Amino acid sequence: MKQDTMSCEQRLQTVINLQVPDRVPVCPFINYFAAGYAGITVYELWSDPGKYRMALNKCYAELGPWDVYYPANTRYPELYTLIMPMKARWPGIDLPPDSICQLLEEEVMKAEDYRWVCEMAERTPRLSYLPFYMRMISRAWDHIGPGWKGYVHILPRLVVQLANWRRDFEAWNRKGVAVLHGFLPEAAFDTFSLARGFVEFSKDLRKRPAEIAEAAEAMTDSYVFISRLITAITGVKRVEIFVHRSSNTFISPTQFSKLSLPSLKDLTEKLVAEGLRVVLHLDGNWDRNLEALRELPAGNCIAQFDGPTDIFLAKQVIGDRMCIMGDVPSTMLSFSPPAEVDEYCHRLIEELGKGGGYIMGAGCEIPPNAKPENVHVMIDSVRKYGYYRRVDQR
Numbered sequence: 001m002k003q004d005t006m007s008c009e010q011r012l013q014t015v016i017n018l019q020v021p022d023r024v025p026v027c028p029f030i031n032y033f034a035a036g037y038a039g040i041t042v043y044e045l046w047s048d049p050g051k052y053r054m055a056l057n058k059c060y061a062e063l064g065p066w067d068v069y070y071p072a073n074t075r076y077p078e079l080y081t082l083i084m085p086m087k088a089r090w091p092g093i094d095l096p097p098d099s100i101c102q103l104l105e106e107e108v109m110k111a112e113d114y115r116w117v118c119e120m121a122e123r124t125p126r127l128s129y130l131p132f133y134m135r136m137i138s139r140a141w142d143h144i145g146p147g148w149k150g151y152v153h154i155l156p157r158l159v160v161q162l163a164n165w166r167r168d169f170e171a172w173n174r175k176g177v178a179v180l181h182g183f184l185p186e187a188a189f190d191t192f193s194l195a196r197g198f199v200e201f202s203k204d205l206r207k208r209p210a211e212i213a214e215a216a217e218a219m220t221d222s223y224v225f226i227s228r229l230i231t232a233i234t235g236v237k238r239v240e241i242f243v244h245r246s247s248n249t250f251i252s253p254t255q256f257s258k259l260s261l262p263s264l265k266d267l268t269e270k271l272v273a274e275g276l277r278v279v280l281h282l283d284g285n286w287d288r289n290l291e292a293l294r295e296l297p298a299g300n301c302i303a304q305f306d307g308p309t310d311i312f313l314a315k316q317v318i319g320d321r322m323c324i325m326g327d328v329p330s331t332m333l334s335f336s337p338p339a340e341v342d343e344y345c346h347r348l349i350e351e352l353g354k355g356g357g358y359i360m361g362a363g364c365e366i367p368p369n370a371k372p373e374n375v376h377v378m379i380d381s382v383r384k385y386g387y388y389r390r391v392d393q394r
Helices: 009-016 032-038 042-047 050-063 113-123 129-140 148-175 188-196 198-207 207-220 221-232 252-275 285-294 312-316 329-335 338-353 371-384 387-391
Strands: 085-089 102-104 236-245 277-282 301-307 323-325
Touching: 032 050, 042 050, 050 113, 050 148, 050 371, 113 129, 113 207, 129 148, 148 277, 188 198, 188 207, 188 252, 188 371, 198 207, 207 221, 207 252, 221 236, 221 252, 221 312, 236 252, 252 277, 252 285, 285 312, 301 312, 312 323, 312 338, 329 338, 329 371
Parallel strands: 236 277, 277 301, 301 323
Antiparallel strands: 085 102
């Protein structure tokens, strides 16, 4: 933008450091929306890297520009399970090609796997991530066998995925756009919740809470190792940690503090010690967990909320500890008139952007049925209202 005095990467690093940039950066999480906007199916978006790039570039050229690219594309369905270990139905494979991926609440991880995780981590603390996920993948996908057959299937696809990511990241960097993260694992506690299925994991919270916490802690060093390895390959020293099921929507604040927070804190601290910044993808309502998030390393994290959390409360409670990202609601982007979106984005910038430490974005992902004019209004709001010298003059 014409009045910018910082690069996008400088602007992003500044707000993570809780300092004041030249203006508020914007990072739209665009995935499914891009397919409809570009006139292709979701299956084409995910299976064809060329069509994916075309669709994202079309959004950038016609609805942007934006400061930060949010990578989420997975070329191979099985690799999705390498992040979220669940059975899935996939567009164009076992769903219509324009469908949204469906994750199934089925038991992939067994109760005895908690002990297996601890034993494996004790033998090879840095290398337990891949064996755990390979075990889950072999159970989630019928055509992938256990043992070496699974590795033969997955590892070549992982190499292709990382090569595509590296190519995409370099292309966005040439445009001057920063990349949000170079790897995106699920937090260990939340991994177990997904892999066990909601019903079985709810029973585990009653029957074996100590096993959950111990296994989550045991996975930490392997999470750090794989994060260092993949971010070195992709060239982006930021890690997004999905925290899908630690919110007040799923568990109590007491359960969060005792069972989820210790491993999340340990992981975050160790990633920061390795020179990596952390993006926390915080789905659900976090209002009663916000105070606990103050225990995470200050000036090194982004907290991305997805709608149910009171983001203005979050600014009050953790705004001096971590950068806040979001939180234009999906319903607003899909159904509200542009003037309402503009007014809300203006409020976000004025209240959350005060003193720095804020990134404009949607509540989680921009929905596939969002109005293009509303997406443009959200992105353009940082040009209209986001320059800090303008704020200071009011």
